[in-house]
Structure formats: C-alpha cells, structure tokens
Amino acid sequence: xxxxxxxxxxxxxxxxxxxxxxxxxxILAGMGLSVEAGLLGPLGVQVGHLWATLSIFGVGSAILFLxxxxxxxxxxxxLTDLPRWQLIGGFLGPMYVVVLTLATPHIGIAMTMIxxxxxxVGKSVLIDHFGWFGATRKKVNAERWLALGLIVVALVLIARx
Amino acid sequence: MxxxxxxxxxxxxxxxxxxQAAINGRLGESVGVLRSSLLTFVVGAVSxxxxxxxxxxxxxxxxxxxxxxxxxxxxxxxxxxxxxxxAVPVVGTxxxxxxxxxxxxxxxxxxxNFGWLGNPAIELSxxxxxxxxxxxxxxxxxxxxxxxAG
Numbered sequence: 001x002x003x004x005x006x007x008x009x010x011x012x013x014x015x016x017x018x019x020x021x022x023x024x025x026x027i028l029a030g031m032g033l034s035v036e037a038g039l040l041g042p043l044g045v046q047v048g049h050l051w052a053t054l055s056i057f058g059v060g061s062a063i064l065f066l067x068x069x070x071x072x073x074x075x076x077x078x079l080t081d082l083p084r085w086q087l088i089g090g091f092l093g094p095m096y097v098v099v100l101t102l103a104t105p106h107i108g109i110a111m112t113m114i115x116x117x118x119x120x121v122g123k124s125v126l127i128d129h130f131g132w133f134g135a136t137r138k139k140v141n142a143e144r145w146l147a148l149g150l151i152v153v154a155l156v157l158i159a160r161x
Numbered sequence: 162m163x164x165x166x167x168x169x170x171x172x173x174x175x176x177x178x179x180x181q182a183a184i185n186g187r188l189g190e191s192v193g194v195l196r197s198s199l200l201t202f203v204v205g206a207v208s209x210x211x212x213x214x215x216x217x218x219x220x221x222x223x224x225x226x227x228x229x230x231x232x233x234x235x236x237x238x239x240x241x242x243x244x245x246x247x248a249v250p251v252v253g254t255x256x257x258x259x260x261x262x263x264x265x266x267x268x269x270x271x272x273x274n275f276g277w278l279g280n281p282a283i284e285l286s287x288x289x290x291x292x293x294x295x296x297x298x299x300x301x302x303x304x305x306x307x308x309x310a311g
C-alpha cells in the first residue's frame with residue numbers, strides 16, 4: 001500500500017550507482033502489489049471478500065510478528081503510549097483491501113490501480129485547495145490541477161470500457 | 162453494481178488509502194516501521210474477523226480449501242514494505258513512488274491481458290492504453306509541481 005502524496009515531498013538524494021541498482025528492485029516491488037491484487041480478486045470470488053481480506057491481514061500479522069520478534073528491541077515509545085487517533089490507520093487498511101477484491105474481477109487490475117491512484121491525487125489536491133479536515137489552505141498550482149484533470153479523463157476512459 | 166458506482170468506490174478507497182498512509186507515516190516515525198505495520202495488520206485482522214463473524218454469509222469454499230498459492234498475497238505486501246524501507250532513503254520518495262507505479266501498472270496490464278492467477282482475461286484496448294498515458298502525463302505534472310515547490 002503506497003501513496004502518491006509522496007511525489008509531493010520529493011527530496012534530491014545522491015549515490016547514483018546504488019540508485020540504479022535499487023531501482024529495478026523497487027519496480028519489482030511495485031509489480032508485487034499488482035500480483036497481490038491479482039491473487040485477491042479470484043480468492044474473494046471463491047471464499048468471500050472478507051475472508052480474502054482476512055487472509056491478507058492474518059498472514060501479514062503473523063509474518064510481521066515473527067520479524068519483530070527476531071529484530072530485537074525497537075526504539076521509540078510503547079504502542080500503548082501513543083495518541084489513540086494514530087491507531088485509526090488499522091481500520092482504514094481493510095476498507096482498501098475489501099474494495100480491491102470487489103473491483104478487480106469487474107474492471108481488471110490495471111484499471112483498479114488507476115482508480116486508486118486517482119483517489120490519492122484527488123484527495124491531496126482537494127484537501128490542499130479547500131483546506132478540508134483542518135489542513136492549512138494552500139494554493140494548488142496549475143500543474144496539479146492539470147494532473148487531476150488528466151486523471152479524471154483516465155477514469156472516464158475506464159468507465160466507458 | 163454499476164460500473165460508475167464501483168469506480169467511485171475504488172476512487173474513494175484510494176483517498177482512504179492515502180489518509181491511512183499519512184497516519185501510518187507519523188506512527189512509523191515514532192515507533193519504527195515494523196511495529197507500526199504490525200499494529201496496522203493486527204487491527205486490520207481483528208476488525209475483519211469481527212465483521213466476518215457477524216456479517217459474512219456462508220460460502221461453499223473456505224480459505225483452507227483453495228490452492229495454497231492463492232494465500233500468498235500478503236507476502237508480496239510485506240516484501241514491498243521491506244524494499245521501500247531500504248530503497249526510499251537512497252533513491253528518494255518521488256523516484257521510488259513513480260517506479261512502484263510503473264511496476265504496478267505494467268504488471269497489472271500483463272495479468273489482465275493474459276488472465277494470469279485465475280483472473281478474467283481483459284484484452285488491452287485503445288481506451289485502456291489512453292487511460293495509462295493520461296496517468297503517466299499526470300504523474301509528470303505532479304512531479305514537476307513538487308520540484309517547483311521544493
């Protein structure tokens with residue numbers, strides 16, 4: 001699960017050789033996300049969307065628990081000391097996965113991914129422009145509006161098949 | 162469900178995902194990626210489990226009946242997370258995000274076109290290619306606007 005907002009906080013980094021080595025790895029990791037979505041769709045049709053979602057979060061929890069156990073002591077405050085609202089993320093993840101299993105059998109994986117990316121771009125542009133959810137209102141420049149417009153065109157193209 | 166409603170739901174899910182990523186980003190900074198991810202996954206598993214217990218109708222097949230390779234989806238998610246943790250500090254967030262999207266859409270098109278992993282085969286049509294091109298150009302604009310701001 002990644003987001004496009006990160007494009008907006010671009011930071012220049014050096015080490016050119018290592019970059020070129022790592023780039024194919026990052027592309028492979030992105031391909032993995034589509035494989036994950038590709039596995040989810042048919043699984044959801046067979047065993048139910050919520051069960052398919054549970055398989056992702058159940059297996060993920062188990063693997064991460066083992067990784068954490070062997071990674072040794074972690075820095076930072078205990079999870080129980082965190083502000084409660086920071087735990088909401090856990091409820092939002094399953095929503096996203098359920099929608100993935102619902103949508104991919106109907107519109108395919110590539111188009112589902114485009115629609116997801118549209119939501120990400122749209123959210124960041126609109127929140128900045130209108131200052132929703134208590135965000136400070138920022139001027140959204142022409143290029144980001146153009147990006148949003150192009151994404152709407154992409155969505156219309158998908159909807160028309 | 163009609164296609165337009167479905168599409169709207171998916172777009173909304175994308176917005177939800179980026180809210181989640183923003184919250185988890187903050188969480189990861191304070192407690193580390195492993196613990197923040199574990200927390201997200203456990204809360205996700207528990208809440209999905211509750212929904213299943215009370216709302217999910219019975220199905221002819223269970224998770225134990227399907228071929229095991231169909232259950233490997235989570236592995237790809239965890240590997241993705243580890244790669245990003247290692248690569249983002251070196252290649253930068255913007256480049257990493259674009260590389261992920263390239264991989265995601267490329268692989269998505271391949272799976273769709275050939276119907277891999279038990280998915281219905283959807284042939285690559287003119288409008289699908291155009292949709293990809295629109296997204297590609299949109300990404301270029303997003304990237305350029307962020308460089309101006311920075």
